[in-house]
Structures are given as structure tokens and as C-alpha cells.
Amino acid sequence: MTEASPLLIPGESAREQASYWFAHRAQIASDQATRQRFEQWRGADAEHDAAYAELEALWNNRAFEQALQSLEVDLGLPPAPVQRSWRRPMRQYLATAAAVLLMLGAGWMADVPMRLQAEHLTAIAQVEHLELADGSHIVLGSNSAISTTFDGQSRHIRLLRGDLYIEAFHDAARPLIIDTGEARVTVVGTRFSVSKRDKQVTVAVREGRVRFANNAGDNNLLLAGNWQQLKAGHLQPAHQEGGERQMAWINGRLSFQDAPLADVLSELRRYYPAPILLFNSTAATQRVSGNYQLDEPLAIVQALSKVTATQVTRLPGGTLVVR
Incomplete structure (x- = not known):
């Protein structure tokens, strides 16, 4: 077959x-x-x-x-x-x-174009804490990049890739706008996270209210504890709970529930310094759940391989092949 x-x-x-x-x-x-x-x-x-x-x-x-x-x-x-x-x-x-x-x-880790755009950029497994010009506090996740434009009339943050958690300074005259290219998040003052994976965007709210909109103008108001995703340009149904799981990376953890193995490995690639390759189409769709410390991504892959009955081979240079 x-x-x-x-x-x-x-x-x-x-x-x-x-x-x-x-x-x-x-x-x-x-x-x-x-x-x-x-x-x-x-x-x-x-x-x-x-x-x-x-x-x-x-x-x-x-x-x-x-x-x-x-x-x-x-x-x-x-x-x-x-x-x-x-x-x-x-x-x-x-x-x-x-x-x-x-x-x-071929230059798996080639990053020159991103470095030309980004004002702040983190490496694999690096998390950076920043204070912006308006007093807002940011946690920039692993392998993430942003650029900012702040003036007397507006506050804009461009999330180029990765994860961003922000405690936005309250300024009613200048709403803070997070732009991912595929979506916009607008707030006045609140605590929330935005994650960008290619063209998929996830927003989770810890405190306050957040307006999440796509490029077509569809939008939704998210409250504390809520989270929502944008896929293929469309807003998905909002979740009323589980927002903290989407922000587990802030505490150095990876938390997932009933997620396809392929999705979990895709997230782990953001914390592992070499490629993680999946060559098992059956296991790719197998659902897994867990809550792990992100400081040992290899151990997570090995644990998941036992659950999914797959085999992990570590190649020279650290590349992992799951099959």
C-alpha cells in the first residue's frame, strides 16, 4: 500500500x-x-x-x-x-x-529577511521581556519577531512571527493595534497573547477585552478566559475557556489537549535547535494530550513517540526523524 x-x-x-x-x-x-x-x-x-x-x-x-x-x-x-x-x-x-x-x-535556519524587518527578534528557546515606549510590557516568545510604530496618535505592533504576550498600557486616546498581516487585534488596556503560525493566528485573553478582526472586517469581542483562532482568513468559533492553555509558553510549558501529533511537533520545532521531521501519516493525525516543560523538547518528542507507537531517530546535528 x-x-x-x-x-x-x-x-x-x-x-x-x-x-x-x-x-x-x-x-x-x-x-x-x-x-x-x-x-x-x-x-x-x-x-x-x-x-x-x-x-x-x-x-x-x-x-x-x-x-x-x-x-x-x-x-x-x-x-x-x-x-x-x-x-x-x-x-x-x-x-x-x-x-x-x-x-x-539549503539553509534551514536562514533568517536574513526577517532580521531586516524586525525591531526585536528572539532565537530558538529564547524568551525576552521588553518595555515599550508607551509603558506597555511585552513577553516575546521563542523564535518570534516584532516591529513597533508609536507616535502621538497611534500605537502599532507588527507581529511578524511567533508568540507575543502583552500587558497593554491604558491609553483611551490611542488604542493599541497588533497587526499580524492576516488579522488585527485592537485594545485600550488589557493582558492577552497573540500567536502567529504562518497564516494562522491565535488570540487568548487573560484580563480585559480584545477586539479580534480579520482582513474582511469580520470581528469578535473576546473577554477574559476566551480564546479564538483565525485559519485561512476566517475567524473560527470562539472558546469561552482554555485561554490560559494557549499562554502556557509564558511559564515555559507546552500544554495541549486532544491535538494532532503533527500540530504538537510543529509547535516543538519552535523550541528545538534542529529540524523535527515526521514521516508517519497515520501517527500525524493521532490525538494526544499533555503538559510538559519546554526546556527539554527532545524528552517531549520521546514521550510522545511512546504514546503514538512511533520510532524516533536522532541524526547527526540533532535532527529528529519520527516514523
């Missing part, structure tokens, strides 16, 4: 999905159904096509030959026949490892 396409797995980046297809390129060439799914994935988004083309270009660089041979030793794989050319089709597990190396060579 052919394994399902990562197109159906939520929470995977274009580069991770490209690595999946690159590792299965022999199957793409030999199986029509797999080839059709691959072509559908590659044509669905220009970012998909660019990510895969990047891997193809890097694969033609002979500098990876030695890296692959070293990786075989590190993983304890059986020695390959002397006659084998590194360019010939490789075994499935080695192809997967090659794809990981290619992703790393």
Missing part, C-alpha cells in the same frame, strides 16, 4: 514536504499513483516547486557524497557494496537521511 502524501499532513513546512518527496523519488518514478500525488503537491504552490527544485540542485553537488557515507556510519547501517554509485537509487532510509542533509545545506 502506498504511503499517504504529506500534502494531507498538517503542520509541515514546504521544505519538510519537499524532503519527503525527495526521499521517495524512486517511488515517484516507478508508481503512477505516487507520481500523480507528487505532481499535484508540486503544482499546488509555487513554494512547493521552489523547495523541491532547491533540493534537486543541491543533490547534484558532490560535496554531499562524503556526508552521506558518514551518516551511514553514524546510523549503524550495513556497509554498502563497493560498486554502488552514490548517484544511483539508494535505500529508503538512506534517501531520507540524504534529504535531511540537503535541507540543512
Whole structure:
């Protein structure tokens, strides 16, 4: 039976999905159904096509030959026949490892464009406390970035990525606006968090009231304890409780309830310094719950692997492969 396409797995980046297809390129060439799914994935988004083309270009660089041979030793794989050319089709597990190396060579952590936009930016697992010009206090989460524009008439914060918790200074004449690109959050004075994951935005309120609106003008008023998400440009139904779980990162914890494994691993990538790759479409949708300390993300992945009956392989450089 052919394994399902990562197109159906939520929470995977274009580069991770490209690595999946690159590792299965022999199957793409030999199986029509797999080839059709691959072509559908590659044509669905220009970012998909660019990510895969990047891997193809890097694969033609002979500098990876030695890296692959070293990786075989590190993983304890059986020695390959002397006659084998590194360019010939490789075994499935080695192809997967090659794809990981290619992703790393492609600049997995490249961050220059974000640094050009951001006024404040945090690294993986770094949390920063800031005081803004108006007296508002901010906690900027792991791998997050913001820019600010404050003047005599307005207060604007642009959340470029990641997590932001703010204790907004009360100023009735200048409402504070948090802009994520996909949504706007407007307040006068309150305590709340905003999280941005690609085009998905989550707002949770600890104290006061928050106006959450999308670009189409749809909006909702959230009260203390409430939380709400925006997905694909649409506001989802608001939750009347559970807002504190969305802000668990402020206390260095990851809290989730009945969430798909793929979503949890996607969140853990924000705290782990190397890629976490999921190559198990069945486990990806398996629901899990937990409350963990974020200072040991590897231990969280290992604990989740026991719950979901998956296997975790730690590659050189720290990359985790879950399958």
C-alpha cells in the first residue's frame, strides 16, 4: 500500500514536504499513483516547486557524497557494496537521511529577511521581556519577531512571527493595534497573547477585552478566559475557556489537549535547535494530550513517540526523524 502524501499532513513546512518527496523519488518514478500525488503537491504552490527544485540542485553537488557515507556510519547501517554509485537509487532510509542533509545545506535556519524587518527578534528557546515606549510590557516568545510604530496618535505592533504576550498600557486616546498581516487585534488596556503560525493566528485573553478582526472586517469581542483562532482568513468559533492553555509558553510549558501529533511537533520545532521531521501519516493525525516543560523538547518528542507507537531517530546535528 502506498504511503499517504504529506500534502494531507498538517503542520509541515514546504521544505519538510519537499524532503519527503525527495526521499521517495524512486517511488515517484516507478508508481503512477505516487507520481500523480507528487505532481499535484508540486503544482499546488509555487513554494512547493521552489523547495523541491532547491533540493534537486543541491543533490547534484558532490560535496554531499562524503556526508552521506558518514551518516551511514553514524546510523549503524550495513556497509554498502563497493560498486554502488552514490548517484544511483539508494535505500529508503538512506534517501531520507540524504534529504535531511540537503535541507540543512539549503539553509534551514536562514533568517536574513526577517532580521531586516524586525525591531526585536528572539532565537530558538529564547524568551525576552521588553518595555515599550508607551509603558506597555511585552513577553516575546521563542523564535518570534516584532516591529513597533508609536507616535502621538497611534500605537502599532507588527507581529511578524511567533508568540507575543502583552500587558497593554491604558491609553483611551490611542488604542493599541497588533497587526499580524492576516488579522488585527485592537485594545485600550488589557493582558492577552497573540500567536502567529504562518497564516494562522491565535488570540487568548487573560484580563480585559480584545477586539479580534480579520482582513474582511469580520470581528469578535473576546473577554477574559476566551480564546479564538483565525485559519485561512476566517475567524473560527470562539472558546469561552482554555485561554490560559494557549499562554502556557509564558511559564515555559507546552500544554495541549486532544491535538494532532503533527500540530504538537510543529509547535516543538519552535523550541528545538534542529529540524523535527515526521514521516508517519497515520501517527500525524493521532490525538494526544499533555503538559510538559519546554526546556527539554527532545524528552517531549520521546514521550510522545511512546504514546503514538512511533520510532524516533536522532541524526547527526540533532535532527529528529519520527516514523
